[in-house]
Amino acid sequence: DAGVTQSPTHLIKTRGQQVTLRCSPKSGHDTVSWYQQALGQGPQFIFQYYEEEERQRGNFPDRFSGHQFPNYSSELNVNALLLGDSALYLCASSKGTGNNQPQHFGDGTRLSIL
Amino acid sequence: KNQVEQSPQSLIILEGKNCTLQCNYTVSPFSNLRWYKQDTGRGPVSLTIMTFSENTKSNGRYTATLDADTKQSSLHITASQLSDSASYICVVTLPYSGGYNKLIFGAGTRLAVHP
Numbered sequence: 001d002a003g004v005t006q007s008p009t010h011l012i013k014t015r016g017q018q019v020t021l022r023c024s025p026k027s028g029h030d031t032v033s034w035y036q037q038a039l040g041q042g043p044q045f046i047f048q049y050y051e052e053e054e055r056q057r058g059n060f061p062d063r064f065s066g067h068q069f070p071n072y073s074s075e076l077n078v079n080a081l082l083l084g085d086s087a088l089y090l091c092a093s094s095k096g097t098g099n100n101q102p103q104h105f106g107d108g109t110r111l112s113i114l
Numbered sequence: 115k116n117q118v119e120q121s122p123q124s125l126i127i128l129e130g131k132n133c134t135l136q137c138n139y140t141v142s143p144f145s146n147l148r149w150y151k152q153d154t155g156r157g158p159v160s161l162t163i164m165t166f167s168e169n170t171k172s173n174g175r176y177t178a179t180l181d182a183d184t185k186q187s188s189l190h191i192t193a194s195q196l197s198d199s200a201s202y203i204c205v206v207t208l209p210y211s212g213g214y215n216k217l218i219f220g221a222g223t224r225l226a227v228h229p
Contacts, residue, residue, distance in 0.1 A: 004157070035219075042118075042203055042219035043158070056216065090157055103217070105150075105157030 002027060004093050004106035012112045013081050021076040021109045025093030032074040033103065034066060035090040043090055049074050050096075078111075086113045117141045118220035120204050126226045131194055135223045137187040137204030148205040149178050149189045152222065158203055161189070194227045201225070 005024045013019050025032050031050045035043035045058035049068035068074045088110050092103040121136045146165050150158035162171040162178040170179045175192045201222040208216040
């Protein structure tokens with residue numbers, strides 16, 4: 001039973017470029033959330049997708065966008081990359097959006113901006 | 115001000131010793147409080163989930179407690195092992211609203227267990 005998988009594991013980009021990160025949820029899960037985790041900090045919520053729609057969004061600019069596909073997998077897109085976008089990007093999946101649903105995290109994509 | 119504060123920021127203990135990590139939160143009301151373990155370079159893994167009505171929850175050598183009156187939670191690790199070296203993150207879940215459950219993460223406590 002595969003858990004949450006993310007790709008790529010590492011990525012290096014330069015300022016101004018665009019990037020797409022991918023996430024496949026745990027089998028049986030239909031909800032995907034994305035987080036940004038700066039070094040030494042806790043994860044910060046970016047947005048959540050359920051039924052192919054963005055359900056809620058954190059305090060991130062419009063440069064951050066996403067998509068969820070019919071098979072529940074998801075993409076995170078970041079445009080016009082800034083040095084401050086360097087971070088570990090985590091994807092978490094759950095079944096439904098209920099409060100007590102445990103979230104399962106992937107191991108993240110480490111994005112470095114030069 | 116952070117809604118979820120964790121202390122200490124970092125901690126070093128010797129293998130076999132016990133330790134307690136603290137989490138203070140201002141979020142109220144909330145649906146549940148979670149503790150996650152995050153190994154370096156890996157995603158967080160859930161250790162415990164407690165609703166506001168629960169006082170304690172155990173998972174092997176990990177025991178979490180919750181005092182809703184003082185808005186404090188602690189994670190106690192018994193007989194520490196080298197593999198316990200990781201960051202431990204406290205997470206508070208806001209009540210379900212607008213079709214979404216929002217999680218508020220603490221910054222974590224970095225634990226190092228030395229032989």
